[in-house]
Amino acid sequence: MVNTLVGLTVNGLAMGVIYALIAMGLVLLVRAVGIMNFAQGDLLMLGAYISCALIVDLKLPFWAFVPVALISFAIVGIIFMATTYWPLRNASYPQAVIIATMGAGYALKELVQMAWGSIPRTMLPLVIDPKTGSAAILRFFGVNLQWQFVLIIGVCAMLILMVFILFEKLYAGRMMQAAAQDKYAAELLGIPTVLTIAVTYILVNIVVSIGGYMVAPIYFASTTLANLQLRAFAGVVLGGFGNLKGAVYGSLIIGLVESYSTLKWSSYKDAVVFIVLILVLIVRPQGIFREKIADKA
Amino acid sequence: MIKLLQNKKSQIKLSTMITLLIAVLFLITMPRINKDYKMLCLNLTLIYALCALSISIMLGMGGQMTFSAVAMMGVGGYFAANLCSGRLGFSLPTFPVLLLAPIFSAAVALIFGLILLRLRGTYFTFSTIGLVQVAWSFYSMYKPLFGGYDGISGVPKLSIFGYTPSNYNEWFYVLAAFLVIVALLVERIRKTKLGRSLAAIRDNEVAAKTLGINVYITKVIAFTIAGSICGLAGALYAMHTRYISADMFTFKVGVQYIIMAMLGGVNNTIGCIVGAILVGMLPEWLRIAEGYVNLLYGVGIILLMVFMPMGLSGVVTSIIKSLKKRHKKEVTAIVKKAEGSEV
Numbered sequence: 001m002v003n004t005l006v007g008l009t010v011n012g013l014a015m016g017v018i019y020a021l022i023a024m025g026l027v028l029l030v031r032a033v034g035i036m037n038f039a040q041g042d043l044l045m046l047g048a049y050i051s052c053a054l055i056v057d058l059k060l061p062f063w064a065f066v067p068v069a070l071i072s073f074a075i076v077g078i079i080f081m082a083t084t085y086w087p088l089r090n091a092s093y094p095q096a097v098i099i100a101t102m103g104a105g106y107a108l109k110e111l112v113q114m115a116w117g118s119i120p121r122t123m124l125p126l127v128i129d130p131k132t133g134s135a136a137i138l139r140f141f142g143v144n145l146q147w148q149f150v151l152i153i154g155v156c157a158m159l160i161l162m163v164f165i166l167f168e169k170l171y172a173g174r175m176m177q178a179a180a181q182d183k184y185a186a187e188l189l190g191i192p193t194v195l196t197i198a199v200t201y202i203l204v205n206i207v208v209s210i211g212g213y214m215v216a217p218i219y220f221a222s223t224t225l226a227n228l229q230l231r232a233f234a235g236v237v238l239g240g241f242g243n244l245k246g247a248v249y250g251s252l253i254i255g256l257v258e259s260y261s262t263l264k265w266s267s268y269k270d271a272v273v274f275i276v277l278i279l280v281l282i283v284r285p286q287g288i289f290r291e292k293i294a295d296k297a
Numbered sequence: 298m299i300k301l302l303q304n305k306k307s308q309i310k311l312s313t314m315i316t317l318l319i320a321v322l323f324l325i326t327m328p329r330i331n332k333d334y335k336m337l338c339l340n341l342t343l344i345y346a347l348c349a350l351s352i353s354i355m356l357g358m359g360g361q362m363t364f365s366a367v368a369m370m371g372v373g374g375y376f377a378a379n380l381c382s383g384r385l386g387f388s389l390p391t392f393p394v395l396l397l398a399p400i401f402s403a404a405v406a407l408i409f410g411l412i413l414l415r416l417r418g419t420y421f422t423f424s425t426i427g428l429v430q431v432a433w434s435f436y437s438m439y440k441p442l443f444g445g446y447d448g449i450s451g452v453p454k455l456s457i458f459g460y461t462p463s464n465y466n467e468w469f470y471v472l473a474a475f476l477v478i479v480a481l482l483v484e485r486i487r488k489t490k491l492g493r494s495l496a497a498i499r500d501n502e503v504a505a506k507t508l509g510i511n512v513y514i515t516k517v518i519a520f521t522i523a524g525s526i527c528g529l530a531g532a533l534y535a536m537h538t539r540y541i542s543a544d545m546f547t548f549k550v551g552v553q554y555i556i557m558a559m560l561g562g563v564n565n566t567i568g569c570i571v572g573a574i575l576v577g578m579l580p581e582w583l584r585i586a587e588g589y590v591n592l593l594y595g596v597g598i599i600l601l602m603v604f605m606p607m608g609l610s611g612v613v614t615s616i617i618k619s620l621k622k623r624h625k626k627e628v629t630a631i632v633k634k635a636e637g638s639e640v
Contacts (some may be wrong), residue, residue, distance in 0.1 A: 036419065038552075087603040095362060096606035099559050102552055103598025110592035230430060230548065237423040271434040274427035278413070281424050285416050 006143045008259045014149040015231075016255025017156035021211035022232035023239070023247040024163055025204035031180040032200040033085055035097040039105040040208060041229025043080065047073060047209025048216040048225055049112050052121050069213070070206060077205030080104065081198060109223045120222030126151055152214045159207055160248055166203075167244060176200060231258065234277045316567055324473055328466040335581055336465035340537060342577030343472040347530035349557040349569040350483050351523035356555070357564035358492055359519050360499030365409070365425040366527045367551040368432035372405045373398040373528025374535040374545070378449040379442065381536070391455045391536060398532035399525040406524020410517040417502075429548050437543035448542025455536040468537055475533060476570065479526055484566050486522065495519055556598060562610025571609060 022040050029037050037043075050072055054060050060068060084100045091097060125148040137144050167173035179186040179196040187193055212225060219225060231254050239250025254273055261272035327339060348366045355363045377398045380389045413424045436443045443449070454461050455471070462468045486492045494515045497505035506512055535541045553576060561572025580590050605612050 036422075083599060088606075091602070091606050095356070095559070095563075096602040098362070099556065100599045100602040102556065103595045103602070105595065106591050106598065107595025110589070110595060114589075114592070230426060233423055233426060237420060267438045268434055271431045271438075274430040277427045278424055278431070281416055281420060281427075282412060285420060 003143050004263075007145065008263065009256065010145050010149050010153070012256035012259025013252065014152040014255070015258060016235075016252035017153055017160065018211050018215055018228065019232040019235045019251035019255055020160055020248045021156055021207050022229055023235040023251045024160065024244055025208045026232060026236050027244055027247045028163075028167070028200050028204050032176060032197050033089075033097075033180075035085070035101070037204075038098060038101045038229070039080070039084070039108060040232065041226035042105040042108040043076070043205055044208045044212040044215075044228060045221070045223060045225040046076060046108055046112060047205075047212030048123075048221040049116055049121070049212075050076070050209065051213040052123050052216055052221040053116065056121065056123060069209070073206045073209040074202045076209070077202040078198065080205060081201035085197070085201070105226065109226065112223060116221075118223075120220035120224075121216075122220055123216045125217040148214075148217055155214060156211065159210060163203065163207060164244060164248075172199075231255075231273060234273060238277055238280055324470070328469050333465065335578075336469065338578060338581050339574075340465055340468050340472055341534075342574050343469070343476050344530050344534050344537065345554065345557060345577050346476055346570045346573035347479055347533070348527055348554045349561070349573040350479055350566065351526040351530075352554055352558040353563055353566065353569045354483060354486065354495075354519055354523045354526070356558060357562075357569075358487065358499065359495040359516060361414075361516060361519075362419075362422045362555075363425045363520070363523070364422070364429050364548065364551040364555070365406075365413075365520075366523070366554045367546045367548070368425075368429045369402050369406055369524040369527035370531035370534070371432055371436050371543075371546040372524075372531065373402040374531030374541045375436065375443055375449070376401050376528070377532035378452050378535045378541045381453050382449055382451045384444075384449065384451075388453065391453055392457050395455065395529075395532050395536065399529040402528025402531070403521050403525035406528075407517065407521045410520035410524070414513060414516045414520060426548065429546075429551050433543060433546050433548065436546050443543070444541075446543070448540060448544075449535075450540045452535050452539045452541065454539070472533060472537070475529065479529070480566050480570065483526075487566075491515065491518060560598075560601060560608055562608030562613075565608070565610035565614075568608055568610030568613075 022044060025043075026037055026040055029035060051065075051069055054065050054069055054072075084104045085097065088097045088100055125146075137146060139145075165173075167176065175186075175191050176196045176199070178189070179191050179193040183193050186196075212221075215225065215228075232251060235251030235254045236247045237250070238253060239246025239248070254277075257276050258269055258273050261269050265272055328336065348370055351366050351369075352363070355361045377391075377394050379385055380387075380394045380397075381391050382388065409428060413421060413428065416424050437446055439445070454463075457471070462471050494505065494510045497508060497510055498512055498515060502512055531541075534545065557573040557576045558569050559572070560575060561570065562568030576594075579594065583590050583593065601608070607614075
């Protein structure tokens with residue numbers, strides 16, 4: 001019993017941090033440009049595919065993979081901004097940008113399938129058992145854990161912490177927040193809002209793509225990875241909109257709820273997650289944590 | 298002659314005449330051009346158009362982005378399938394069930410609307426995503442009511458007072474009749490107090506409140522009406538395809554309905570129908586570019602939002618506006634000339 005419980009907790013936390021990466025990206029975009037990105041999951045999927053291509057097809061060693069991957073993630077972020085945000089920044093209809101991101105989602109899925117085929121691609125886990133050649137297992141006080149899950153928690157927690165420090169503590173992050181809260185005033189203060197928005201897009205895509213790289217060994221690189229974003233949405237709303245900390249906690253809660261619900265209602269896992277979301281929304285519509293910036297999207 | 302040009306009413310009538318003419322042409326030519334499979338797609342498209350219209354009520358009139366259309370369509374569809382297919386031990390005649398389905402789904406929508414519309418703006422949108430996901434997992438898992446993954450088959454043919462549409466062409470006219478009725482209803486709602494209240498809420502919720510509009514109740518009523526339209530669409534779908542399964546009610550399909558409404562122009566009844574037909578028939582018309590349809594579709598949506606955020610109808614109205622401006626100029630020139638010659 002304890003064994004399964006610990007296993008479920010680790011799985012839940014691992015998925016929770018992945019949702020948290022997506023959710024943080026969503027919050028950052030909402031704060032920076034006031035739009036909900038419905039292609040966030042597709043960006044994660046693209047990240048998984050790019051890493052897969054670099055590692056499996058090009059067989060890059062790890063030291064070469066990291067910079068090449070980061071640069072390509074950044075380029076994707078810029079392209080994403082240039083296509084879905086830049087031409088629409090003065091749109092009279094606020095829903096237009098959201099719909100455009102949905103369109104980008106369709107396009108990304110199709111592009112990925114055109115480039116790499118519709119069969120899910122496998123990727124070896126980061127830590128491999130030298131004897132069996134499959135995923136290594138960590139024995140922890142008599143509990144068997146998959147190394148990949150533990151690694152996901154570690155790497156993603158680091159990333160979350162880094163983004164948090166950047167946006168909440170450092171001067172650059174304050175600049176971005178100022179630009180997000182009042183673009184006009186920030187421009188008067190000499191903050192280059194175009195630059196801050198571009199940097200936000202790049203960071204968001206890098207963070208999300210690393211999430212894709214981490215989950216690819218578990219879920220394969222396939223277009224269904226894009227569906228992870230729905231739960232990240234739930235996490236964002238649960239934590240309170242426009243609040244980084246809240247989004248992270250909300251996503252962790254969603255991950256844990258999802259994982260524990262497999263104990264009793266494994267086929268209704270989705271339903272349980274979203275019923276929890278709706279219940280929380282009814283009881284506390286502003287989310288568990290108060291939002292910092294009023295509802296913009 | 299001058300009076301006729303200046304008479305505004307005749308111009309409005311002209312535009313409705315043109316739309317009517319196009320609609321009639323569409324109704325006559327489409328079944329002749331398209332064959333079996335294409336006709337099936339066209340029929341489904343008409344059903345989707347009903348959902349697009351329901352989104353037009355919520356998003357276009359009220360400014361409330363909602364994904365709930367698929368979930369509500371499922372409510373109507375499974376209601377009809379359960380009552381008619383005889384899997385509950387009895388089977389009711391189809392036409393009364395078809396009329397009951399919108400009422401039932403309106404009741405369901407009322408309950409959900411009362412709960413979810415306590416949330417505002419984006420929170421409401423997300424709660425509807427939650428609703429869609431919950432509904433979908435029940436549709437695809439819960440055997441006793443929804444048949445699980447297999448869905449419900451063996452829904453009997455629709456029979457309206459002894460008339461049963463036997464092929465796709467006959468179905469086309471039945472569906473078109475329902476679509477016209479709903480479209481007229483939506484067009485009517487736009488002109489009533491409800492429609493104007495919704496527009497006020499869309500433009501400025503606080504201002505609407507100060508004008509004495511009960512924002513919450515107005516939104517709930519709109520949500521209920523939208524839900525009942527979707528329920529009708531679901532029941533029609535169940536009886537048209539004679540089979541219903543959870544694949545039809547995923548979040549992805551819900552996104553598609555919103556895109557249909559946005560493509561044609563979210564606040565325009567005819568625009569929504571045109572958008573639904575375009576999105577629904579695009580894969581059929583672009584058979585040559587089979588592998589690229591979704592890519593074209595995605596890029597097309599982005600381009601559409603960049604160049605015409607109000608959809609096709611927005612472009613048409615702006616063209617009409619500029620034409621009218623020119624027309625007005627000509628009229629004033631003629632009037633001036635006439636006055637000049639009189640003097």
